Amino acid sequence: MINKFKNKSILGLVTFLLISGLMLSFTLKNDKLFTIAKNLDIFASLVRELDSYYVDEIDAEELVTIGINAMLEELDPYTEYIPEENADDFRLLTTGEYGGVGALIGNRAGKNMVLMPYKGFPAQSAGLRIGDEFLKVDSVNVQEKETADISALLKGPENTTVSVQVKRGEDTLSVELVRKKIVISNVPYYGKVDNQTGYIKLSDFTTNAAADVRKALIDLKSQGITRLILDVRDNPGGILKEAVEIVNLFIPKGKEVVRTIGKLESVNSVYKTTKSPVDKDIPLVVLINERSASASEIVAGALQDYDRAILIGKKTFGKGLVQTSIPLSYNSQVKVTTAKYYIPSGRCIQAIDYSKKDISGNGSSIPDSLRNEFKTKNGRIVLDGAGIEPDTKTESKTYAPITYSLVARNHIFDFGNKFFIENKEIAGPREFKVSDQVYEEFVDWLEGKEYDYTTFVEKSIEDLEKYAEKEKYYEDIKNQIEDLKKKVTHSKEQDLITFKDEIKEALEDELISRYYYQEGVIEASLKNDPDIEQSLEILTNPSEIKNILTVSTKKK
The missing domain is CATH 3.90.226.10 (2-enoyl-CoA Hydratase; Chain A, domain 1)
Known part of the structure; x- marks a missing residue:
């Protein structure tokens, strides 16, 4: 009798706890839904009142979009809102397909231009080249437009036409392009x-x-x-x-x-x-x-x-x-x-x-x-x-400050345009080398152009000077600092000789891109790639492969 009563009590307690748990879960769920609904109502009310009472006219849609994006930024960089007008760009990211002319465009030195026409697509087939500066797309003047705006103008349904006006050197050219379905290969x-x-x-x-x-x-x-x-x-x-x-x-x-x-x-x-x-x-x-x-x-x-x-x-x-x-x-x-x-x-x-x-x-x-x-x-x-x-x-490949400066100031890019106009063809991507003669032409072409820079050593001396002044040691060591400055002050002319090989390498990539496009640049890069060299050393050594794949080399 006692055991039966005990069992009933336990069963009743379990039932009570289950019902209580379900009620609590239901209540919590309802509370959460109510909180969401309440805050959405507050947000909608706020936008309505701002639209009615704010002293200046507001763009309610823009405000809401900003609010949505700010909310999502609190989560992680990958959770994002995609409005209807951005659907095509999102589809491009996931499918690699879009209707357009098949060219990578960008801004160099304040000018919107073709950076890479994709081989076999309308832009390349119609003769657009790297460095062609956009002046107009159809009737729209695009010289002051953002690159994204120009890209949007160039995109459109397949088999529709778009006219572009570009500047190439001193010439102005008009080209009519027929948009095609652009499918970008995952294996360039x-x-x-x-x-x-x-x-x-x-x-x-x-x-x-x-x-x-x-x-x-x-x-x-x-x-x-x-x-x-x-x-x-x-x-x-x-x-x-x-x-x-x-x-x-x-x-x-x-x-x-x-x-x-x-x-x-x-x-x-x-x-x-x-x-x-x-x-x-x-x-x-x-x-x-x-x-x-x-x-x-x-x-x-x-x-x-x-x-x-x-x-x-x-x-x-x-x-x-x-x-x-x-x-x-x-x-x-x-x-x-x-x-x-x-x-x-x-x-x-x-x-x-x-x-x-x-x-x-x-x-x-x-x-x-x-x-x-x-x-x-x-x-x-x-x-x-x-x-x-x-x-x-x-290890990552490092470059001298002069090389960075020549690239950043578009001198390598601009010389590539000049070279391409003057030379109809070059050797294949793996065979082509910038000769000493071409390099000298480049050095002569640089005459009078701005590409100054600060070397790592010069920057270190500048930092030393600042700290010495801050800590009141400058007067004691200023003569030594001045001597150091004189010894390490760079000569652009000398750096063009010292770092000739790596500047030539940058020139080669730029020139090859004009004749062989993206595929050629990748193929040419294999010649001087330390990761490729390391790969070949290992792949040609079966015992090394076995050693790496069977021996634990990582420690916590």
């Missing part, structure tokens, strides 16, 4: 570095990225390559599915590539390879750097976790957040962070915690002491919380 270049080593440059993860890589890989294999370099440096990422399929080119069917975990069950997914690989054995290097992000990090990280590739370069950006596009009213949408992704070892490579911000509103980096250890298939230690770290690190 692939080829052979040497007789046995293939190279694929993957610049984006828009629609068909995996198909583009697959096609390049199959073609290279038909040419007899026995090893491969996949370059995702400077690749900002894109469509997750494309990253999974690219990994699938190199690992077997049924393997997990990435999983997404978020607040809602509907966003939790496991992405596995679904096809037979193109080549699961070819020795593989993936090149990464600090601007490799998101889908690039999934590809690099998954291949590292399976010990399928050697990563060479620099630590990646560290974006482990997944965004989902959600439609809103009036054809607008929001791209919102819904989950984090985790690669096969179990690590998340997100480097910034946006839930913990400093007084300036910046997210906090994850300290090394809180980073966790995970293991690759072969037992190598890898860490979470700060991007993907390469198996072999390389």
Whole structure:
């Protein structure tokens, strides 16, 4: 009897707690919905009253958009509002397709101009060149317009015409272009570095990225390559599915590539390879750097976790957040962070915690002491919380101040325009070299042009002088400082000799771009790329490959 009463009491207590919990959950949910509704009503009322009473006329739509964007900035940099008028730009980012003329445009020295016509598209076919300055698009004078405004004028439905007026040197030209569907390839270049080593440059993860890589890989294999370099440096990422399929080119069917975990069950997914690989054995290097992000990090990280590739370069950006596009009213949408992704070892490579911000509103980096250890298939230690770290690190290439100055002041660019007008052709991207004669022409052309700069040593002496004055030591050491100044004061003429090789390299890239476009620039860059050199050293040494992929080289 006592036990029966006891059981009933326990059952009654459990029932009471369940009902109470449900009521509390219902109340909390209702409270949250009420809070949202209340604040939305306040916001709408505020905009209405501002529109009625504010002393000057206001643009209510602009104010609301500013408010939305300010609200989203409190979350993370990847959650963003996309109004209807920006839908085409957003579609371009995800699909790589748009209706237009096929040219990269930008502003140089206050002039809007063509920076790169894409090969085979209307701008290039109609004869537009790098350096052509935009004067008019149709009847609109665009000399004072923003680059984005000019880009919008050039875009439009396929098979419609747009007239542009450009200035080339002293000449003014009018060109009529027929807009076409522009599909930007995710693989702007692939080829052979040497007789046995293939190279694929993957610049984006828009629609068909995996198909583009697959096609390049199959073609290279038909040419007899026995090893491969996949370059995702400077690749900002894109469509997750494309990253999974690219990994699938190199690992077997049924393997997990990435999983997404978020607040809602509907966003939790496991992405596995679904096809037979193109080549699961070819020795593989993936090149990464600090601007490799998101889908690039999934590809690099998954291949590292399976010990399928050697990563060479620099630590990646560290974006482990997944965004989902959600439609809103009036054809607008929001791209919102819904989950984090985790690669096969179990690590998340997100480097910034946006839930913990400093007084300036910046997210906090994850300290090394809180980073966790995970293991690759072969037992190598890898860490979470700060991007993907390469198996072999390389140093960034540095340039002398004179080279930076010549590039920043557009002297390299302008000489490229001059050279192209005067020379109909040059040797191929790998064969072309700036001769001493051409370099001397460049030096003579620089005569009278402004490109002054401060060297690192000169800046250090300036800092020394300031600190000496601040700390009252200047009078004691001013003679020595003046002597140092005299000894290290740079001579532009001498620097043009001292740093001739690297200035020639910058000139070569600029000149090659005029004749061979984006593909030629990439191909030419392979000649002087330290990451490529490091890749070849490792790929041609099987024992080194085995050592890197089987020995733990990372420590917490």
